[in-house]
Every structure is written in C-alpha cells, then in structure tokens.
Amino acid sequence: MERKIFQLGDVVQMKKNHPCGSNEMEIIRMGMDIRIKCVGCKHSVLVPRAKFEKNLKKVLRSAEELPQNPL
Numbered sequence: 001m002e003r004k005i006f007q008l009g010d011v012v013q014m015k016k017n018h019p020c021g022s023n024e025m026e027i028i029r030m031g032m033d034i035r036i037k038c039v040g041c042k043h044s045v046l047v048p049r050a051k052f053e054k055n056l057k058k059v060l061r062s063a064e065e066l067p068q069n070p071l
C-alpha cells in the first residue's frame with residue numbers, strides 16, 4: 001500500500017467528515033500521536049498515527065506551498 005506523505009501544517013481531507021460538517025483538518029502536532037484541528041470549527045483532536053494514516057483520504061494543501069505564517 002502506498003505510504004501517504006504528510007507533514008506539520010498540512011491541511012488534509014479525512015475519509016469521514018467532522019461532526020460539524022467540515023472535512024478539512026490541519027495537522028498541528030506530529031509525534032507518536034497526531035493532533036489535528038478541524039478547519040471548520042477549530043476543534044482539535046489527538047489521534048494515533050496509525051489511525052490517522054488509515055483515515056487520511058488525501059493532502060489538500062501542503063504547508064510548503066503556503067507563504068510563511070507571520071506569528
């Protein structure tokens with residue numbers, strides 16, 4: 001099975017929509033577990049990496065393609 005490529009800051013589409021109706025999630029922390037934030041309602045959830053990869057449909061926007069965030 002093809003390994004999905006994703007990195008911190010990417011906006012991804014999951015197989016299931018978030019209860020709020022949005023299906024876009026932003027990766028805000030990576031490690032053994034991955035924290036993703038719903039773009040629609042800003043709710044964040046921590047999911048095990050294996051589960052995340054299983055539920056990941058595709059990467060919508062890669063962080064590298066976006067301009068730097070002025071923080």
Ligand SMILES: [Zn+2]
Nearest residue numbers: 018020038041
């Ligand atoms: Zn949501």
